[in-house]
Amino acid sequence: MTETPNPHIIDADTLTGGLRPIRRVVLALGSNLGDRAANLQGALNALADTPELHIVGVSPIYENPAIGSPDESPDFLNAIVVADTTLQARTILERALAVEDAFGRVRTVRGAPRTLDVDLIVVGDKVIDEEDFVLPHPRAHERSFVLIPWSHVDPDGEVPGHGKVAELARSVDTSTLTRVDGLELRLDD
Ligand SMILES: Nc1ncnc2c1ncn2[C@@H]1O[C@H](COP(=O)(O)OP(=O)(O)OP(=O)(O)O)[C@@H](O)[C@H]1O
Numbered sequence: 300m301t302e303t304p305n306p307h308i309i310d311a312d313t314l315t316g317g318l319r320p321i322r323r324v325v326l327a328l329g330s331n332l333g334d335r336a337a338n339l340q341g342a343l344n345a346l347a348d349t350p351e352l353h354i355v356g357v358s359p360i361y362e363n364p365a366i367g368s369p370d371e372s373p374d375f376l377n378a379i380v381v382a383d384t385t386l387q388a389r390t391i392l393e394r395a396l397a398v399e400d401a402f403g404r405v406r407t408v409r410g411a412p413r414t415l416d417v418d419l420i421v422v423g424d425k426v427i428d429e430e431d432f433v434l435p436h437p438r439a440h441e442r443s444f445v446l447i448p449w450s451h452v453d454p455d456g457e458v459p460g461h462g463k464v465a466e467l468a469r470s471v472d473t474s475t476l477t478r479v480d481g482l483e484l485r486l487d488d
């Protein structure tokens with residue numbers, strides 16, 4: 300027998316969803332395997348389809364050598380997505396990992412080429428230091444492929460403990476980072 304919902308009872312999700320703060324989340328997309336641009340676009344589509352995640356900015360695409368990976372690693376395409384959300388940080392991490400899996404990401408050794416990488420850079424001013432989840436992303440404040448596209452779409456953004464993205468972007472080496480003309484990520488209407 301199916302139960303008729305009682306309209307006078309508000310479920311817990313509705314209640315907490317209404318009370319949870321809206322936070323700005325910054326996600327970094329990267330791909331250095333397969334059809335890199337299609338992988339980034341697919342990731343953006345999947346993020347845009349996520350309930351309670353409202354995309355407010357998408358950066359240009361940048362190409363650059365794999366940093367901190369073996370020399371023979373193919374170059375990356377990188378981009379930044381900025382969204383407002385009431386989702387909890389860990390829920391966004393789980394979604395990011397699921398999107399990576401959906402795009403055929405195979406986890407082998409650290410630094411191995413990947414079809415898709417989705418990193419959480421910041422979630423508002425949250426600071427998390429857990430074994431499998433660190434916020435802000437511990438290497439974001441020194442990565443040109445994060446700071447330059449991020450400062451392009453959200454110059455007032457901040458990396459808690461490190462300062463404004465616009466300021467950090469000014470001090471980072473951009474000599475190997477190239478904006479890819481004629482290629483951009485699109486949000487469906
Ligand atoms: N802020 C974060 N964003 C994404 N993953 C994170 C974060 N903090 C911790 N992790 C954990 O890192 C694990 C490994 O991530 P991954 O293999 O993508 O690292 P990586 O991309 O090779 O390196 P890097 O972290 O330097 O970008 C994930 O399974 C996830 O649990």
Ligand SMILES: Nc1nc2c(c(=O)[nH]1)N=C(CO)CN2
Nearest residue numbers: 329363364365366375416444
């Ligand atoms: N250029 C570039 N280099 C990297 C990247 C990346 O996204 N872009 N991601 C890494 C691990 O996440 C390691 N090195």
